[in-house]
Amino acid sequence: MRLTSDPISLLLAQERQQFRKTLGGQLLFWLALGVIIASAGVFDFSRYTDMPRTFGALLADCWPPDFERWRHWLRPLLETLAMSLAGTALATLAALPLGILAARRLGPVWLSWPARLILNITRAIPCLVWGIIFVAAVGFGSLPGALALACHSTGMLGKFFAEILEHADPEPGHALASLGVTPLGVLRFALLPQCLPRMLDVVLYRAEHNVREATTVGIVGAGGIGLEIVTAFHLFAYREALALLIVLLVLVTFIDQLSSLLRHTLLGAQRA
Amino acid sequence: MIRLDNVSIRRGASEILHGVSTQIPTASVTAVVGRSGVGKTTLLGALNGLLRPSAGQISVSGLGPLDDACLETHRRRTATVFQNHALIDRLSALRNVLLGLADTRHPLSLLPWPQAQQRQAAEALDEVGLLQYAGTRVDRLSGGERQRVGLARALVRAPRLLLGDEPFAAVDPNQARQLGDAIRSLATHHGMTVILVMHQIDMALALADRVIGLAHGQIAFDGPAAQFDRAAQARVFSPSVSKGA
Known part of the structure; x- marks a missing residue:
């Protein structure tokens, strides 16, 4: 038993x-x-x-999709691509310092708190709302689209950057600090080289996301392929709308492949 | 020569080291041994200036008492090897060794490392026998090789004082012996003062000229390695407080 x-x-x-x-x-x-x-x-x-x-x-x-006006879509397609990439680039430049300041271990509290507040505000306001604000502020076209994508993406990227930095291995930083390297030097030489691949990954993902988001922002007057799609629906030109959606699908797939290629090429690079 | 006079160190509310006095000769290898939590790592922190004594004084020959005026110079002459290597996995061995020279570069500089510094780093890797792995990511190296990269990162600064916080703990006995030989040769050929916190008594006796045994934040043994016999070891590692050697 x-x-x-x-x-x-x-x-x-x-x-x-x-x-x-x-x-x-x-x-x-x-x-x-x-x-x-x-x-x-x-x-x-x-x-x-x-x-x-x-x-x-x-x-x-x-059905069947109508590609007859394809020549008229090239410019809006390029606008969509330009505003999404410009928005991502601007957001990355803004998110890097804000993310560093917002990271709990790095920035002093009196700076990290406002940095977190800015990131929360930019993230909390939807991209579409940023689009409406910037169309009112600077007029129609791809500029308000790029600025709207940049504002919303700053909030998202900054939060991710802060979290990536918070989870980095602190030991290499301690090692450099024991050699008399300044806190800025520790950030530059010990933390950023560790975090760079994950940060780059997040930026590439955001760039892909922004290509899709740029279409939505286009609906409120920020130009690009989104405006073409909405106009086609408003005119009940559903065959043209389907053709535009197929073109968008091809563009997003292309960006997705390009992003995979960039990840593969860049993430293996070793730079301090 | 490094001299500690009645040094006490506090960490938060508790005093970790109480009135430690000793002299460490130049170009010698000293092993610091003792049970866990007796203040060995705290002693290393005090020796590289990261922790300041709450009482007493640390003096370094050529610099005098360690104070704010000479602390930076002392730290530039000091390098530390860590138990867990403290390397950046995705960087090559050469890049990791170059980080030992990070204090010589502006943090915002985007320029590549100067040729002279790359040569210095390559020479340090050569010294620890890892030049052939200069371009290899350190996460592809064995534990012993990684520790030798950590040693090369310390050596690239041509330090006068080399501190080791259990540098052999994460490597197998064979690699530990090789690493120990490399460190021994540095003290002998480069006149470097080496102070190592160690757990392996056999290795400490084989490698070190002197042994400092800490017990409960005080020195329980301080003398030549040859005199660190079973009785002295029992004094250092006994759970009760003991003092003097």
């Missing part, structure tokens, strides 16, 4: 006790998730009755 006090039985009893302890919390979590999803009306199945028919009609109206 096995004794209940043997180590394996004790371990299993502890596991059962642990499971019972967390059971209540788990049930509460799934219940809360169900309530949140239900509050969005997801379980209101009467709303779905017309959906297949509407989708079918829309697809029939879209």
